[in-house]
Amino acid sequence: MIQVPQVATIAGIDSSGGAGVNADLKTFHQERVYAASIITGVTAQNTLGVQGIQPIDTQIIAQQFQAVFEDLEIKAVKTGALFDAERVEAVVAGLKRYPVYHLVVDPVMVAKGGATLLEPLAIQKVKTSLFPLAELITPNLAEAETLLGRQLTQSETIEAAALELQAMGPKNVLIKGGHFAGTEVSDVLLTADGDFHWYTSPRIDTVRTHGTGDTLAAYITAKLAQGQALTTIMPQAKAFMQAAIGESIAVGHGHGPLNHWVAG
Numbered sequence: 649m650i651q652v653p654q655v656a657t658i659a660g661i662d663s664s665g666g667a668g669v670n671a672d673l674k675t676f677h678q679e680r681v682y683a684a685s686i687i688t689g690v691t692a693q694n695t696l697g698v699q700g701i702q703p704i705d706t707q708i709i710a711q712q713f714q715a716v717f718e719d720l721e722i723k724a725v726k727t728g729a730l731f732d733a734e735r736v737e738a739v740v741a742g743l744k745r746y747p748v749y750h751l752v753v754d755p756v757m758v759a760k761g762g763a764t765l766l767e768p769l770a771i772q773k774v775k776t777s778l779f780p781l782a783e784l785i786t787p788n789l790a791e792a793e794t795l796l797g798r799q800l801t802q803s804e805t806i807e808a809a810a811l812e813l814q815a816m817g818p819k820n821v822l823i824k825g826g827h828f829a830g831t832e833v834s835d836v837l838l839t840a841d842g843d844f845h846w847y848t849s850p851r852i853d854t855v856r857t858h859g860t861g862d863t864l865a866a867y868i869t870a871k872l873a874q875g876q877a878l879t880t881i882m883p884q885a886k887a888f889m890q891a892a893i894g895e896s897i898a899v900g901h902g903h904g905p906l907n908h909w910v911a912g
């Protein structure tokens with residue numbers, strides 16, 4: 649029998665297949681890890697926006713945790729859209745019952761089209777209950793600003809922000825720069841030892857970026873499950889993102905999905 653690293657995503661479904669659980673599962677499959685999914689909510693959305701959201705009952709979230717963790721050997725977990733405080737509490741309870749070392753928390757707050765994927769009241773719970781469990785958190789710039797309640801405009805203030813986010817409990821912090829203006833995209837990783845690592849790539853001029861954050865966090869989760877270190881993973885992750893965004897596929901009429909078939 650072939651042994652395969654097993655991971656789980658805890659996130660919402662995107663009916664159009666580009667973001668959320670759908671992006672995670674495609675990335676995991678491409679990177680050759682076996683993936684389970686614990687669904688927190690269902691969205692009616694496409695590349696033009698989110699038309700509806702139905703969070704999943706917390707009882708069935710708890711049952712999904714039990715079903716997955718009492719059978720599979722889950723090495724790494726990624727969280728995505730959690731929608732509200734009740735769902736955050738259910739997920740934190742599940743992660744406390746079934747702890748994993750490799751926990752990647754993508755604090756998804758707002759979809760590309762502007763829809764809220766985490767109610768403002770739930771943000772404090774994410775900071776105080778979920779972040780301390782995480783090996784890595786991956787806010788984008790806008791999410792980092794919301795988490796800290798101020799604007800981040802320069803690399804020094806972004807490094808200071810990463811330190812402040814690390815003080816909330818996660819071992820490592822990755823602030824993503826996809827939302828920064830300019831011809832380059834820079835992400836900064838603050839590692840547990842206090843070092844900063846900047847990763848810069850040319851900005852691809854496209855609106856076809858539906859699910860970029862999910863895909864990056866899922867890629868990192870897959871590689872953590874395979875035993876790689878964050879600083880080894882990041883250059884590969886950036887190359888994967890560059891290809892998955894650059895070699896775009898013709899799907900939908902708005903913020904199109906990525907090409908998860910690219911080599912990575």
Ligand SMILES: Nc1ncnc2c1ncn2[C@@H]1O[C@H](COP(=O)(O)OP(=O)(O)OP(=O)(O)O)[C@@H](O)[C@H]1O
Binds near residue numbers: 759852858886
């Ligand atoms: N136009 C682009 N060109 C090249 N790389 C990009 C581009 N947009 C995003 N990226 C890369 O994709 C990854 C995800 O970053 P981004 O800031 O878009 O995350 P995000 O906002 O959380 O994504 P999402 O909106 O899907 O939740 C990062 O590594 C970032 O550098």
Ligand SMILES: Cc1ncc(COP(=O)(O)O)c(N)n1
Binds near residue numbers: 659660728860
């Ligand atoms: C269910 C779900 N999870 C996450 C996202 C974020 O992705 P994006 O910011 O690219 O819309 C999304 N749109 N939908």
